[in-house]
Amino acid sequence: MVREITLGQYLPGKSPIHRMDPRSKILLLITYIVVIFLCKNFVSLLLMSLFSILIILLTGISFLKYLKSLRMIIFVIIITGILNLFYGSGDVLCELWILKITTGGIYNALFVIVRITILMMVSAVLTYTTSPTDLTDGLERLMKPLTIFHVKVHEIALMMTIALRFIPVLLEETDKIMNAQKARGADMESGNVFQRVKALTPVLIPLFVSSFRRANDLAMAMECRCYNGGKNKTRMKVLRFSKIDLAASIISVVIFAAVIFTNTIFQPVI
Amino acid sequence: MDKFIQVCNVYFQYDSDEDASTDSFALKGVDMEINKGEFVAIVGHNGSGKSTLAKHFNSLYLPVTGDVYVNGINTKDDDRLFEIRKSVGLVLQNPDNQIVAGVVEEDVAFGCENLGVPTEEIRRRVDNALKTVGMYEYRTHSPDKLSGGQKQRVAIAGIIAMEPECIVLDEPTAMLDPQGRYEVISTISRLNKEMGITIILITHYMEEAVLADRVIVMDSGKVLTDGTPREVFSKVEMLKKHRLDVPQATELVYKLKGCGYELPVCVLNEEECVEALASLLQENKAGRNINVSDKG
Numbered sequence: 001m002v003r004e005i006t007l008g009q010y011l012p013g014k015s016p017i018h019r020m021d022p023r024s025k026i027l028l029l030i031t032y033i034v035v036i037f038l039c040k041n042f043v044s045l046l047l048m049s050l051f052s053i054l055i056i057l058l059t060g061i062s063f064l065k066y067l068k069s070l071r072m073i074i075f076v077i078i079i080t081g082i083l084n085l086f087y088g089s090g091d092v093l094c095e096l097w098i099l100k101i102t103t104g105g106i107y108n109a110l111f112v113i114v115r116i117t118i119l120m121m122v123s124a125v126l127t128y129t130t131s132p133t134d135l136t137d138g139l140e141r142l143m144k145p146l147t148i149f150h151v152k153v154h155e156i157a158l159m160m161t162i163a164l165r166f167i168p169v170l171l172e173e174t175d176k177i178m179n180a181q182k183a184r185g186a187d188m189e190s191g192n193v194f195q196r197v198k199a200l201t202p203v204l205i206p207l208f209v210s211s212f213r214r215a216n217d218l219a220m221a222m223e224c225r226c227y228n229g230g231k232n233k234t235r236m237k238v239l240r241f242s243k244i245d246l247a248a249s250i251i252s253v254v255i256f257a258a259v260i261f262t263n264t265i266f267q268p269v270i
Numbered sequence: 271m272d273k274f275i276q277v278c279n280v281y282f283q284y285d286s287d288e289d290a291s292t293d294s295f296a297l298k299g300v301d302m303e304i305n306k307g308e309f310v311a312i313v314g315h316n317g318s319g320k321s322t323l324a325k326h327f328n329s330l331y332l333p334v335t336g337d338v339y340v341n342g343i344n345t346k347d348d349d350r351l352f353e354i355r356k357s358v359g360l361v362l363q364n365p366d367n368q369i370v371a372g373v374v375e376e377d378v379a380f381g382c383e384n385l386g387v388p389t390e391e392i393r394r395r396v397d398n399a400l401k402t403v404g405m406y407e408y409r410t411h412s413p414d415k416l417s418g419g420q421k422q423r424v425a426i427a428g429i430i431a432m433e434p435e436c437i438v439l440d441e442p443t444a445m446l447d448p449q450g451r452y453e454v455i456s457t458i459s460r461l462n463k464e465m466g467i468t469i470i471l472i473t474h475y476m477e478e479a480v481l482a483d484r485v486i487v488m489d490s491g492k493v494l495t496d497g498t499p500r501e502v503f504s505k506v507e508m509l510k511k512h513r514l515d516v517p518q519a520t521e522l523v524y525k526l527k528g529c530g531y532e533l534p535v536c537v538l539n540e541e542e543c544v545e546a547l548a549s550l551l552q553e554n555k556a557g558r559n560i561n562v563s564d565k566g
Contacts, residue, residue: 012410131372131373132372133371133372133373133376161370161371161372162370164372165369165370165371165372165413168412168414169366169414213367214364214366214367217362217364217367217368218367218368218370220325220330220360220362220368221360221362221367221368221369221370221425222370222380223330223355224328224330224355224359224360224362224429225355225359225370225380225381225384225428225429225432226352226355226356226381226384226385226432227380227384228352228384232386233383233384233386234382234383234386234387234388234389234392235383235389235392236375236376236379236382236383236389236392236393236396237376238389
């Protein structure tokens, strides 16, 4: 059961998107998110959607995988869509008690659904095409300027690396403990929500104890390998901006500019 | 031969608040010397202090009284801590808990990165280390997908990449299946024979201890006996008294000797055992006096 949860679902490949520097991927994703919420009419939204599809096709990963990334939040999309339906101005199309569906509401709902869907899929591009190590490495470099505000950037990045490394280990362990408790007669599948949560206590306590033991071992192993808090640390892999990054940035900037431009010349619908 | 590690009258207790009655000490006056290039096995049953001792070799633990010297440097010397840790690497028991990064090669590079080795040099060392342990083709894999023996070899590669003079292995095979155990042990002996790295193997498998040049037996925080495998395992009586096993082949020959057969004092492995038994059978055939199967 626990095995089904996947995190940091990196899918190795050799596409141009895979070969991009994680830093440019993160920065472009952030800009992308800002731009998608600036879209105010159908032309700009269509342009943005086409751009998203282009990125997804470029990764060479099956479209099915992207649909799977939506599975987790499908309810969020539907519910926000429905809520937006009743929120807006314009011609009243249908009236149910105090709820009114207006043309503005329909546009709102449509925009929200499209925005969240392509946003999720493009975010999935980042996690699918970037290995966890590259991702944390990229974040560490990007956050480097924050060290002047005494933010412990290196520690945060190391914590992320270790967390990602130990998630599968701890999942496996949880599975083992659950089976061990079931073998002793623990009942975890029946009863209401509260009873089930309570039934998890005999799983969580051994899990915590063993995590501390693991942490102790890991600290020792790190000390054995001369870990000293990242002082004078060198790197095996040095991140470098390449021509692909330059090309990707130029293309993105042009498209973002076009989106903002169409936004201003066409009539906004929401 | 050069003395590489010197342990002088070391006492150690985990909880220093406890009163100094001798029972609270995990190590009670350990003395030993380990020479450069040696392959030493330290054996002992649980609680004999062998793992505690292992952590003294690279100054993870510091003796309460007494001193440990590595290459002439006292492990209490805080300024030269990294010098010590760089020359003595430690591999722990649980392979899962000592891998830091989510990609094999990144993990192997971890030690070098901490030492501030230049980028190109790290790449070279990581590739060499992975080739040495035979894990090069797995360099871009995630450690979760590897078997226990493979993970342990990755952990060893992480130490080798730091180019230590000595590797201490604290029960590296305790959590592995026979296949994994074989992989790890053959890697260790190759490191010793081909690269001249000093190996200190802490184990409770006597079959592994036999492969060493020297066996040190520990019991309740003290060194019980120290010698070549042949010297140590010929003292079957004494080892049994301290709840320690001897290799199966050794035990068989020992028991047969007890029944009055003419056999060598000590055999260490199956081949020697077979040889000894075969020559015994040959003699008996010539003498035609005893039928072995009667007494067996």
